[in-house]
Each structure stands twice: as structure tokens, then as C-alpha cells.
Amino acid sequence: MKKVIISLLIFFIVCCSNKKESFNSVNSIRLDKLSKRIKLSNYVESISLIPLEHTDKLIGKIDKFIVTKENFIILDTYTSKAIFIFSKLGKIKKVISKIGKGPGEYVMPINCFFDEKKQKLYVLDLTLRKVIEYNINGEFISEFKIPFGSFSFTKTLNGNFLFSAGTFTDQNKGFEFLTTDSLGNSLNKSFKLAVAFTNLNIGNNKEIYFQKDSIFVVPKFANTIFRFINGSLEPILKLDFGRYKIPVNFFKEDESKNKKISKLMNSEFVYSLSNFSATENYFIFTIFSEKHNHLFFINRKTNDYTSGYIIIDDIKYLGFPQTFVAYENLIYGAFDNWQILDLKKVMPKSIFPDKLKNVNYLSNPVIAIYKLKDEK
Numbered sequence: 001m002k003k004v005i006i007s008l009l010i011f012f013i014v015c016c017s018n019k020k021e022s023f024n025s026v027n028s029i030r031l032d033k034l035s036k037r038i039k040l041s042n043y044v045e046s047i048s049l050i051p052l053e054h055t056d057k058l059i060g061k062i063d064k065f066i067v068t069k070e071n072f073i074i075l076d077t078y079t080s081k082a083i084f085i086f087s088k089l090g091k092i093k094k095v096i097s098k099i100g101k102g103p104g105e106y107v108m109p110i111n112c113f114f115d116e117k118k119q120k121l122y123v124l125d126l127t128l129r130k131v132i133e134y135n136i137n138g139e140f141i142s143e144f145k146i147p148f149g150s151f152s153f154t155k156t157l158n159g160n161f162l163f164s165a166g167t168f169t170d171q172n173k174g175f176e177f178l179t180t181d182s183l184g185n186s187l188n189k190s191f192k193l194a195v196a197f198t199n200l201n202i203g204n205n206k207e208i209y210f211q212k213d214s215i216f217v218v219p220k221f222a223n224t225i226f227r228f229i230n231g232s233l234e235p236i237l238k239l240d241f242g243r244y245k246i247p248v249n250f251f252k253e254d255e256s257k258n259k260k261i262s263k264l265m266n267s268e269f270v271y272s273l274s275n276f277s278a279t280e281n282y283f284i285f286t287i288f289s290e291k292h293n294h295l296f297f298i299n300r301k302t303n304d305y306t307s308g309y310i311i312i313d314d315i316k317y318l319g320f321p322q323t324f325v326a327y328e329n330l331i332y333g334a335f336d337n338w339q340i341l342d343l344k345k346v347m348p349k350s351i352f353p354d355k356l357k358n359v360n361y362l363s364n365p366v367i368a369i370y371k372l373k374d375e376k
Contacts, residue, residue, distance in 0.1 A: 026224075026235045027303055031270075032242025034294055038306065040313045040320065043297065045371045047316045049355045050090040052364035057082050057095055059364050062334050064206070067327035068116050072367060074334075075112045075123075083112060083123065085136070090367065096121070096138040104132060104140030113154050113210065124153050131161070131184065144184030152208040154215055160187065162215065162228060164207045177208075177217065177233065191233045211278045211326060218276050218285075225276070225283070237283065237298070244270040244289055265291065277326035279375055284326065295320065317351055318343060321368060329375040337363040 052059075052072070060079020065072070071093065072086040082097040098105045107127035114121050120141070121134045129149060133141040152164040156179070165178045177191040209216045215228035216236075223245075225237040246269045251260050264271050272288040283298040292309035299305065311320045318340075321333030340359045344352060356366060 026238050028238040028240055029298065029303055029305060030240040030242055031296075031305075031307065032240070032244060034244070034289060035308045037310045037312060038308055040311050041315055043306070043373060044315060045373045047318070047371075048369040049316070049353055050088070050367040050369070051355055051359060052084075052086050052090045052367065053092045054362065055084065055092050055095055055364060057084075057097060058362065059084060062323050062336075062365060063110075064112050065323055065325050065332070065334055066112070066114050067325055067332045068114060071114075072332075073112070073114055073121070074365070075109060077109055081106075081109060083109065083121065083138075084364075085138075094136075094138050096123075096134060098132075098138075098140070101128065103143060104134075106130075106132060110151050111153060111206065115155055122153075122155060124150060126151065144180075144182075146180065146184050147186075148178065152206045154208050154210045156215065156228065157213065162208060162217075165190070179231075189231065206274070209276045209278075212328070214278065216276060216278060218273055223270075223273075239273075241270045244268060246271070275322075275324055277324060277331065279326045279329045279331070279372065281329075281375055282372070284324070284331065286322075293322070316353060316368075317347060318353075318368065329372070331370040331372065333368045333370065334365045335368060336365055337361060340366055 057080045059074055059076050061076060062074050063077040064075035066074075070088060072088065072090075074084045074086070076082055076084070080097065081099055082095055084092065085094040085096070086092055099107070101107060106123055106125040108125055109123050110126035111124040112121060119136045121136065121138075123132045123134070125132065126149060129147070130143050130145045131153070132143040135141060146163065148163070148165045150163040150165055154162050156162055159182050161180045161182070161184075163178050163180065165176045179187045179189045181187060207218050209218065217226040217228060217233055219226070223239040223241060224235050225239070226233040227236045246264075250263070250269070255263075268290045270287050270289045274286055276283070276285040278284070278300075281300055283300060284296065286293050286295050288294070294307050294309045295311070296305060296307045313319045318335065321335050321339075324331055324333040326332070337359055338361070340356050340363075341361065344356070344359070359366065
């Protein structure tokens with residue numbers, strides 16, 4: 001019976017191992033073997049669960065998940081168009097909902113960033129092309145316009161901003177990133193990453209990741225991960241997908257984006273690198289290949305890696321969430337209410353977590369905190 005339950009509760013991931021190789025001083029890892037199963041207990045020491053308190057506005061989808069020392073911050077771009085601030089105990093502290101076209105208001109809050117030192121929240125409006133600054137209580141402070149469309153941004157350590165500024169006309173040439181000062185004035189410094197077209201990262205527009213005072217950039221049309229250091233983008237990790245690399249002539253010139261998506265989803269080739277996170281010892285992210293999400297753990301010191309799409313969660317029997325971030329060497333994941341309810345249908349009451357028994361279709365997400373075995 002237990003084996004049946006575990007198989008029913010499998011979510012994603014799994015293990016394969018490899019050793020490091022060099023690539024002109026940039027770490028290069030060949031990812032041409034995708035495995036299937038792994039026990040979560042091999043990598044995770046413990047899991048804590050925190051259901052988020054009910055709010056009048058419900059969280060439809062987590063489009064940005066930020067963890068700070070004191071708070072969980074969730075952006076729901078399309079359903080509620082609001083930013084939710086919860087305490088680390090899951091209690092709601094503030095819901096910021098300022099839909100409109102006036103000062104301090106937004107139409108399409110596509111991304112957000114929290115300055116933990118200054119306790120300021122910045123919201124990027126895709127439609128109105130502006131960045132809005134609020135304090136932790138959601139009170140409007142200031143805003144500035146940007147002369148380009150952007151899905152992703154971050155505040156840099158010196159107080160400036162780094163934005164993704166869209167692709168070139170020719171998708172084979174790369175991706176562009178721009179910097180501005182704190183008022184939105186261009187610093188006349190752009191980064192055009194002219195990289196080979198090796199994978200098509202469809203569906204993920206959050207290319208910039210702020211993690212523990214480090215800024216990582218994962219372009220949509222590249223298989224290289226960069227770090228923003230001293231005003232420059234430096235490559236730190238090159239992923240060689242081997243036989244899973246999209247062939248150069250895979251797409252026809254007259255094919256629509258929807259046709260390309262359909263072809264990729266029915267192929268074995270790799271695309272959609274997302275959920276990039278970094279702890280002291282690991283780079284963690286997901287890719288999509290062979291109709292599965294594959295989660296990767298890459299050891300930052302040795303380049304050994306584990307990967308796969310099936311996880312047997314033999315700790316809490318919940319699996320592994322699709323949305324996760326790293327903070328202070330812990331992994332924070334978010335489970336939607338429907339995921340918990342689906343598990344509740346097949347999980348014996350004797351092992352279903354007590355903290356989740358009151359979850360219903362009107363509940364907000366549940367936060368799972370994963371303590372890795374080899375992290376401090």
C-alpha cells in the first residue's frame with residue numbers, strides 16, 4: 001500500500017551524476033542524460049509547511065515569489081493584479097492593489113523587486129512602462145518611466161536598475177539588457193548577448209534573478225547563465241544539452257510561435273529554463289524536455305549534478321513545487337490549493353499533514369521550506 005501511495009504522490013525530479021569540465025574558464029556541463037527517479041530524502045533533511053492566511057482577494061497564480069528575512073511577497077499579475085505581503089508565519093500583513101493609470105497605479109504589474117535594506121517595494125508595469133516605488137506598507141513614494149518594454153528587472157547593489165529589454169529582430173543574435181539610474185535615466189550601457197541559438201526558452205519572461213546580493217541573468221535564447229558583476233555580465237555556467245540541443249534548422253522561417261511551441265512540446269529537445277535559484281552550494285533550476293519538467297541541482301564547487309523529473313517525496317509525500325526560490329540556503333516552494341486538494345484525495349488520513357487539513361478551494365498557497373542536507 002505504501003509503495004502505491006508513494007507512486008501516486010510522485011511529482012518531479014531525479015538523479016543523474018556527472019563530473020566537471022572546463023570551458024575557457026567558464027564552467028561547462030554536458031546534460032545529455034536525463035534520468036527518472038530519486039528519493040527526496042537523499043538531498044533534503046527536513047520540510048516545514050506554512051499555509052498562507054485567507055485574504056479577500058485570492059491569489060490566482062504566483063507570478064513572482066520573493067522571500068525576505070521577515071516576509072513572503074507574492075505577485076499575482078493576471079488574476080488579482082495585486083502584491084500580497086505575508087509574515088513568515090503565513091499571516092497577511094498587506095495587500096497592495098492599485099489598478100489604474102494615475103501616479104502610483106499600474107495596469108500590468110509584470111514583475112516586482114523588494115529592497116530588503118531600505119524596505120522598499122518596486123513594481124514594474126509592462127503596459128505603462130514605468131517602475132513604481134512603495135514602502136513596506138504599500139504607500140506610494142515615487143515612480144519613473146522607461147522608454148522600452150520589459151518583463152524583468154532588478155535594483156543593483158549601487159542603487160541603479162538592470163532591465164531586460166526584449167529580443168533583437170533576429171532571434172539568432174541574442175538578448176538585450178539595459179541599465180538606468182534610480183530615476184530611470186539611461187546610463188548608455190547595454191548588454192547585447194550575441195550567443196548561438198541553442199534553445200528556445202518559451203513561456204518564461206523572468207530572465208533576471210536577484211539572490212543573496214547576487215544578480216544572475218538567464219537569457220531566453222541562450223544556454224549560458226551570467227552573473228552581473230561590477231556593471232558587467234560575466235558568463236559563469238554553460239549548459240551543453242548534447243543530443244537534446246535544438247537543431248539549427250528545426251524551425252521553418254514561416255512558422256508561427258504557436259507552431260514552434262507545438263513542435264517543441266512534442267520533441268525531446270530542451271527549452272524553457274526557469275525557476276533559477278542559487279544557494280551557497282547549488283544552482284537549482286528547471287528545464288522542459290520530453291514533455292517533462294526536469295529539476296537540476298548543480299554543485300557550485302564540484303560541478304557534480306543531479307537532475308530528473310520524478311521525485312519520490314518520502315518525507316511529507318507532497319512532491320516538489322513548480323514555483324521555488326532560495327533564501328539563506330533554504331529552498332522555499334509554493335503549492336497551489338488545488339495541488340494540495342488533489343493529494344488529499346489519494347493520501348491516507350494517517351499521513352496527510354495536519355497543517356493542511358483545512359485547505360480548500362478558497363485557500364491561498366501553502367509554503368514549503370526545504371532544508372538541504374549539506375547546507376548550513
